[in-house]
Amino acid sequence: MTEFKPLVFSGVQPTGNLHLGNYLGAIRKFVALQEKNDCMYCVVDLHALTAQLVHEDMRGQIRSITAAFLAAGIDPKAHIVFNQSQVPQHAELAWIFNCVARIGWMNRMTQFKDKAGKDREQASLGLYAYPSLMAADILVYRATHVPVGEDQKQHLELTRDIAMKFNMDFAEQIRPTGLGVDILVGDEPVHAYFPMVEPLIDGPAPRVMSLKDGSKKMSKSDPSDLSRINLMDDAETISKKIRKAKTDPDALPSEEEGLKGRPEADNLVGIYAALADRTKAEVLAEFGGQQFSVFKPALVDLAVAVLAPINGEMRRLMGDPGHIDAVLRDGGERARERAEKTMTEIRDIIGFVR
Secondary structure (H helix, E strand, C coil): CCCCCCCEEEEECCCCCCEHHHHHHHHHHHHHHCCCCCEEEEECHHHHHHHCCCCCCHHHHHHHHHHHHHHHCCCCCCCEEEEHHHCCHHHHHHHHHHHHCCHHHHHCCHHHHHHHCCCHHHCCHHHHHHHHHHHHHHHCCCCCEEECCHHHHHHHHHHHHHHHHHHHHCHHHHHHHCCCEEEEECCEEEEECCCCCEEECCCCCCCCECCCCCCCECCCCCCCHHHCCECCCCHHHHHHHHHHCCCCCCCCCCCHHHHCCCHHHHHHHHHHHHHHCCCHHHHHHHHCCCCHHHHHHHHHHHHHHHHHHHHHHHHHHHCCHHHHHHHHHHHHHHHHHHHHHHHHHHHHHHCCCC
8 A cells, every 4th residue: 555545534423403503514514525535424323422321312313414414415325324333343443542542632632621511520431532432433444534623623633643653553563564654744754554634624614603692602402492593494493593593783794894792793694604605705795784684584595595405305304214224224334344444454453363
């Protein structure tokens, strides 16, 4: 092997309803990436256990994420769509990475601190160690690129650290296999089995905030359903939520500078820009000087036009769970084949008897 074959991998956790922020920040990017890349998109159901061990409808959540992938335009034949638990090699490699990763690395993970809160002694070991599983999700396919948001950059850096340490620790075992690739990490030559995964950041990611509070991200966990637009919301619900969205009494400014200190106005203009594939400056050039009583109906029309086809297709797919399960089985079989090839090689590198 002379170079790593380019491969894009990403996953979405099946917890709560997918909302507009998930679509604009992740799923729409997944659709665009598949045009020029080999892609694998995963419903990371093992990760969902770190947020909540017992789920009332885990199968329904998995199917809902899959339906969103398909409805948005991801092609499960040209690429691979699957759920993580169908590929046990993810968990097998995660254990090996638990032994590669250092406690100090894990202690620096800010998401654990945020999610565990003050009573960290009561947090699960899974929540603490899940960055190792995330690294395994990516590297079990030797993926080279991962689309990430700001909140996942630290985990991708950890994935690179784990890959680098494995490559260095097993350097003498990797070279005789002929499975490695000569790469440069900084100025240092490394004969690597795992690639140094690169983040994919395609332009500024739209930061979609709560419709009730422009200082907070739109979230599945917000107790108010009016704070978010769910992908399963119908046109009437979308209209109601946008009409009730928090604003201020001033007209929209004509330039972006005028959005400073106006988080709700900035959020709604940003949502319009993202849905229309335009810049905020272009939106303000059209609506600057106008009141929200004019802007909100225009945003409703745009949101419904973009989301209604996805909503309708998601509902159709959710009405046929057998089809969704068949897509996941097919994807799982193809993912397992790739993952097992990697794990067979890793077992040989480590020195396990098989």
